[in-house]
Amino acid sequence: SQTIHQWPATLVQPVGSPLSLECTVEGTSNPNLYWYRQAAGRGLQLLFYSVGIGQISSEVPQNLSASRPQDRQFILSSKKLLLSDSGFYLCAWQGGGYGYTFGSGTRLTVV
């Protein structure tokens, strides 16, 4: 069966520090992968999506970037975090015409 792993679960980082969040999928090949951010009490904002290795589409201009070095690995990064980057980050994959499967999320607090 397909599973999605996302880590870490929580992260507290100082302003200006780098960021790396990792997401991996098991049990499927060539998945569409997504990074979303959710502000407190709000809906999800699409940040990046990828339909294949090295293929990244960005939805919002910002100091975040994404990479897909392997078929089932999707990484969200930043060189220098801002306070406004705080939020709940969710990785998801789309499979087989059904709904998306989400990771358990990373709660990022930038202090």
Place this chain on the structure above:
Amino acid sequence: SQQGEEDPQALSIQEGENATMNCSYKTSINNLQWYRQNSGRGLVHLILIRSNEREKHSGRLRVTLDTSKKSSSLLITASRAADTASYFCATLWNNDMRFGAGTRLTVKP
């Protein structure tokens, strides 16, 4: 940017009552999906309705879709305290899925 708009933003009902949440969207869709999110957790897929479908059932869930009005509704029948969560609609167009801001449902025991 967000696509769907859920209504109401918050809903509080007694256990056993039905809960109805609505979603409106703006663009074309392949399908519309409803998700549930418990506080601080990831989203869980509940049900998907394709653009050529008008109604779908899954257990205590009933979803309707009116593409002419660009709207959908989610009905949870005989609600339980465990149904307390936030519910989001999401529209899919090609590879692009957009979420609404969600409805916060509280079911009181």
